[in-house]
Amino acid sequence: MPKTSLDGIRVAAFTHFAAGPIAAQYLGSLGADVIKVESPAQDVNRYALRDPNGHLQGISPYFVVTNRNQRNVCLNLKTEDGLAAAKALIASSDVLIENYRPGVMEKLGLGYEEIKKINPGIIYASISAYDPEGSARNRPGQDLLIQALSGIASLTGRGDGPPIPVGAYIIDGFTAMQVLVGILAALRHRDATGEGQALRADMMSSSMYLMAQEASYVLNVEANPVRSSAGIAHVNQSAPYGVYQVKDGAIVLSTFGGVPMVKKLVAALQIDDLSEEDITEQKIRFSRDEIATKIAARLAPMTMAEAMSAVEPTGTWTAPVRTLAEALADPAIVETGIIQDVSSPYGGDYKVVVEPLRMEKTPLLSRRPAADLGEHTEEVLAELGLSPVKADAVGHL
Structure with a gap:
């Protein structure tokens, strides 16, 4: 197996939905040992969008593509044994990444102030919908809501029609990349100083940064640019864009x-x-x-x-507007190797789009398909020197 960038780095991932798993998966593809801690109630994305043809044995394509390159431990963090196992995992980890609602990790006794007592060198990365210290911290947060509140939707669509949200979960993915950059920088800092640290990114702030160019126009030139009624695709562009x-x-x-x-x-x-x-x-x-x-x-x-x-x-630059299926079938895209075949006893045979980063000396790996719930619980607990915990502390063994 080739050497990877993050050999020897362990990540404890308390993640669900999209942004957290995307960031954790990228770390796994860079070679980190990522261990997803999933509750017995399961990550909502595991079954939220099922394959109608049964190709993935009833699990969600969204889950299998955002939870690759991770081992899976099922723990009930509301039990004493489950919480103790989680703390043992964190104590052995270099990075903790979480995207629960603000305050959840603190209520469990797993907030940064507590965790740094047992692992001072840990990189503790949090993702939230809004600034966890701000007035909006308890609002519901999801990609569509953030697109609406941030102004992204208001910039999209024809001026004589309604705002149109972007047809992909761009804020989840972009926020995940902010955290990924922060984790890699924090690991470099720790290598130099031995210091761990907390870091965070929220979806609302990330969405504003995603529109930094547009925001600079609104802040400095025109407060309320108007969408084109003829289909100009950007509020600040001239015809015929x-x-x-x-x-x-x-x-x-x-x-x-x-x-x-x-x-x-x-x-x-x-x-x-x-x-x-x-x-x-x-x-x-x-x-x-x-x-x-x-x-x-x-x-x-x-x-x-x-x-x-x-x-x-x-x-004039021009291109056809293609469907996603047409783009995925383009030989120029296929030949990049970004679409890969995956096979697992849990999910069956399926295809995924993998990370676009290419590195000469330390290539990214695609070594683990998305795991079944609790698939690696016994394995990881044994590595931590823990005997099997009580049945109510785990999902299944």
Whole structure:
């Protein structure tokens, strides 16, 4: 087995749903020994979205793809033995990562102030929906809610229609990456000083950072930018940046060449009612809907192939709007190796998309499929020098 970046690092993962498991899984792919502590009640994601065809034996595709490269210990943290086993695991760990509601770990006696007494060098990473010390700390937090509250949804969609949330759980994934960066930096600091530390990221703050460019415009230029009614895909972009329907689908147009490139595009599409005076830096920005509407009308009767062959020679960037299934079938994506086959007695045979990071000397590994509930409880307890605990302290052995 090749050497990995995090050989010898153990992670105790008190994680559920998406953001916590994604961060923990990435650490596992970097070579850490990640041990997920799951309650007998189970991670909601384990069965929240089942495969309708039974390919995954009734478990959720979401769970199998975000809980790879982790061992699974099932402990009832509300029992004395279960809590003692959790503390023994934490004492042997380099990193603890958790994304429970604020205050839950503290109520269990597993908050950072208690844990650093038994493991001063631990990196204690917390993920929450909102600032755990702020006034919003007890609000319900989930990707869709954060998209709404942060303003992401308000920036998406046509101006004459409702806001549209992004069709992926982008805030869960982006928040997980903030914590991952923090953990790696904290491990480097510990290597140099011996000091552990607590770190945290919350989904709301992460969503604001995700929109740092857009926020800078709102904070400094225009407080309430208006979405385009003609389909310009960004509140701050000029025409023709956006999605355009064609006879057999849709394409996107993106130009960073300013007026000269827009003039080439208009000429190539033979849009006679747009003159030279209609295409200025001011007008492609502030009359963008009018310009985009005329471009859209010219493209609508064309096939995708006809539209792209007309657009590409102008230097305007263009691409077809594909379904996710079409993207996953693209040979250029398949050849990267990012889609991998996984087989396990628990989940059967399935495919997953793995981490995109490539490292020459310490490659990422895909060595463990998502584990069954409590699959490694006996194994891990034995490593900790613990005898099997009482039945009510674990899910099943």
